[in-house]
Amino acid sequence: MSTTSPRVLYWSRTDLRTHDSPALHAALSLQPPPARATRGARAVLPRLFEEWRITHLVFEKDTDSYAAERDKEIVELAKEAGVEVVVETGRTLWDPEEVVKAHGGKPTMSLSAFMKATKTLSDPSEPLPVPDSLPDPGELTLSFENEKPSDDYDLNEVHRCSHPDESYVGIRGPKDDFSVPTLEELGIPEPSVTTPHRGGESIALKNLADLLENKEYIATFQKPQTPPTAFEPASTTLLSPHLHFGSLSVRKFLYDVQRATEAYSGPKKASQPPTNLPGQLYFRDMYFAAQHAIGPAFAGTVGNPTTRYIPWHLPSSIPPSPTTPYTIDSPTAHAWFLRWAWGITGFPFVDALMRQLRQEGWIHHLGRHMVACFLTRGGAYVDWERGAEVFAELLLDHEPACNAGNWMWLSCTAFFAQYYRCYSPVAFGKKWDKSGDFVRRYVPELAAFPDKYIYEPHLAPEETQKKAGCVVKPLEEGILPDLGVAHAPPPPPGGDLLPLKSQHLGEKYYPSPMFDFAERRDFCIARMKEAYKAGLHGDDPRVLDGKARDELFGGLDDPDSNGDETGGGQEKDGSTLKRKRTSGSNAQGNLSGWLKKGRKD
Numbered sequence: 260m261s262t263t264s265p266r267v268l269y270w271s272r273t274d275l276r277t278h279d280s281p282a283l284h285a286a287l288s289l290q291p292p293p294a295r296a297t298r299g300a301r302a303v304l305p306r307l308f309e310e311w312r313i314t315h316l317v318f319e320k321d322t323d324s325y326a327a328e329r330d331k332e333i334v335e336l337a338k339e340a341g342v343e344v345v346v347e348t349g350r351t352l353w354d355p356e357e358v359v360k361a362h363g364g365k366p367t368m369s370l371s372a373f374m375k376a377t378k379t380l381s382d383p384s385e386p387l388p389v390p391d392s393l394p395d396p397g398e399l400t401l402s403f404e405n406e407k408p409s410d411d412y413d414l415n416e417v418h419r420c421s422h423p424d425e426s427y428v429g430i431r432g433p434k435d436d437f438s439v440p441t442l443e444e445l446g447i448p449e450p451s452v453t454t455p456h457r458g459g460e461s462i463a464l465k466n467l468a469d470l471l472e473n474k475e476y477i478a479t480f481q482k483p484q485t486p487p488t489a490f491e492p493a494s495t496t497l498l499s500p501h502l503h504f505g506s507l508s509v510r511k512f513l514y515d516v517q518r519a520t521e522a523y524s525g526p527k528k529a530s531q532p533p534t535n536l537p538g539q540l541y542f543r544d545m546y547f548a549a550q551h552a553i554g555p556a557f558a559g560t561v562g563n564p565t566t567r568y569i570p571w572h573l574p575s576s577i578p579p580s581p582t583t584p585y586t587i588d589s590p591t592a593h594a595w596f597l598r599w600a601w602g603i604t605g606f607p608f609v610d611a612l613m614r615q616l617r618q619e620g621w622i623h624h625l626g627r628h629m630v631a632c633f634l635t636r637g638g639a640y641v642d643w644e645r646g647a648e649v650f651a652e653l654l655l656d657h658e659p660a661c662n663a664g665n666w667m668w669l670s671c672t673a674f675f676a677q678y679y680r681c682y683s684p685v686a687f688g689k690k691w692d693k694s695g696d697f698v699r700r701y702v703p704e705l706a707a708f709p710d711k712y713i714y715e716p717h718l719a720p721e722e723t724q725k726k727a728g729c730v731v732k733p734l735e736e737g738i739l740p741d742l743g744v745a746h747a748p749p750p751p752p753g754g755d756l757l758p759l760k761s762q763h764l765g766e767k768y769y770p771s772p773m774f775d776f777a778e779r780r781d782f783c784i785a786r787m788k789e790a791y792k793a794g795l796h797g798d799d800p801r802v803l804d805g806k807a808r809d810e811l812f813g814g815l816d817d818p819d820s821n822g823d824e825t826g827g828g829q830e831k832d833g834s835t836l837k838r839k840r841t842s843g844s845n846a847q848g849n850l851s852g853w854l855k856k857g858r859k860d
């Protein structure tokens with residue numbers, strides 16, 4: 260091998276594909292004799308540069324805040340090592356940096372602003388073909404071994420049960436071949452996998468090809484008319500996890516959809532942005548560009564100039580804390596949050612959606628609307644950041660930009676402002692699915708309820724409930740887990756939470772609604788109105804130092820300020836109770852018994 264031959268390290272992250280990969284093409288165009296691929300990071304890459312005498316590092320651009328910071332560091336380290344860095348855009352249709360420039364440095368806060376900005380840029384290029392061949396990686400032995408990262412904050416800890424994480428055994432992985440670790444190697448037992456959705460480029464391309472066969476579906480797709488209650492198959496493409504991992508190129512998705520639409524000659528009119536499929540992909544790009552303009556503050560309220568300040572319950576801690584990420588200002592609201600996260604709110608449509616999310620890692624967009632509105636401005640009045648954290652943990656398609664952006668939209672803190680329009684957990688489900696098939700599927704304990712009561716089983720006569728094999732009654736103490744995990748509610752003690760069984764009688768039960776929805780909706784709208792009037796945004800000094808809550812919103816009611824320290828949360832009336840403020844403290848002390856006790860059955 261000549262000493263002048265390029266030695267290329269291809270760093271693969273959210274671009275797990277060979278089709279339409281500008282970064283892979285750039286790496287191959289350097290014509291390296293062997294090309295090395297890796298998924299390494301800060302600690303490993305500089306050592307690889309040296310050991311493998313790398314001349315070029317190639318990767319796909321990632322504008323997520325964490326990734327951008329990491330990549331900046333890596334580029335510096337590469338420069339120090341005399342390694343040339345090649346970065347290509349491929350994760351989005353347009354480079355978010357270019358979109359922001361075209362929009363005068365401002366975030367794109369509406370699809371029309373985004374479309375206007377991208378009009379000044381050239382159209383996304385045609386997808387690139389799959390390379391004819393990939394060079395053999397050559398000799399991969401190394402003189403050093405991997406250092407296991409610190410596990411101070413191991414977010415996967417709750418899922419690892421069989422044995423410790425072995426994916427860091429040796430730098431080449433347990434099989435010595437740099438392959439992606441198996442679940443077994445990650446210490447996560449295979450039977451604990453409940454999602455039917457599978458990853459990988461072949462599956463992504465097959466799923467897209469199958470959808471394209473139905474040209475009418477593709478050409479006339481209108482997002483607001485796709486039922487959130489459809490399952491097997493879903494009513495939308497379900498390609499978001501593949502876009503997230505890069506196993507499907509977003510440009511290929513767009514071009515294939517456009518071609519199928521052109522080829523469609525049926526009787527229906529082709530749909531247009533924003534509701535058609537290209538419109539959905541533009542929304543994705545819009546959020547990436549908005550995030551890029553704001554930077555890390557886009558993920559929350561504090562420091563984010565685009566988002567309105569609302570004095571939600573369970574606000575993020577100031578300053579941020581990895582161990583105590585939020586303040587429990589209301590034990591009742593905290594209980595509501597945990598019940599939402601585990602799908603035991605007593606509202607069957609909300610519970611079905613949250614259980615689908617937990618089991619399968621994906622829910623329909625309008626289902627996300629329902630549960631996000633319910634947690635924030637249309638029910639529990641809990642900070643959207645809490646919901647976004649649960650979504651981040653559970654979604655297979657989690658994209659920091661789209662997740663935070665959509666949560667701001669749904670909570671009416673940015674992008675959208677019609678806070679007086681709330682989703683009813685009863686009427687919205689019924690609109691799509693009168694007989695409640697979706698609820699029956701994901702809340703099986705209600706499967707035998709008559710259609711009439713499927714969205715409101717607590718209204719069914721006792722006899723009907725008994726006949727259906729499930730009684731409806733308040734949530735018993737000890738069901739909800741103790742607190743302690745940084746970013747998401749931990750799993751229940753002992754594993755199985757559902758179906759709920761009565762501690763005394765052992766009979767199956769479903770919880771009665773955790774609050775009166777109509778009352779909560781009115782309460783939320785009144786408080787949103789007040790917050791809108793105050794007009795504070797995340798960059799206001801009073802938001803930055805955490806004083807806005809007390810100074811501007813100190814006199815408002817909260818749901819558990821009736822002096823009752825049990826904070827049980829069930830059937831409480833938020834609007835009639837006086838406020839007892841605990842904000843500013845990370846008040847876990849007065850949580851109710853039934854939050855703290857383990858379940859006994």
Ligand code: FAD
Nearest residue numbers: 495496497498499539540543624627656657658661662665
């Ligand atoms: P389709 O309707 O088939 O759309 C095709 C593609 O367009 C999707 O795969 C997705 O990449 C993109 N897209 C569609 N709608 C949106 C949208 N509103 N915003 C951004 N991109 C969109 N999407 C994510 O990819 N990651 C997230 O973390 C995420 N979090 C969300 C949180 C909330 C509260 C809400 C309301 C929406 C969120 N979305 C997120 C957007 C949207 O719900 C999903 O992209 C969509 O449901 C994925 O299903 P699909 O592939 O069948 O979409």
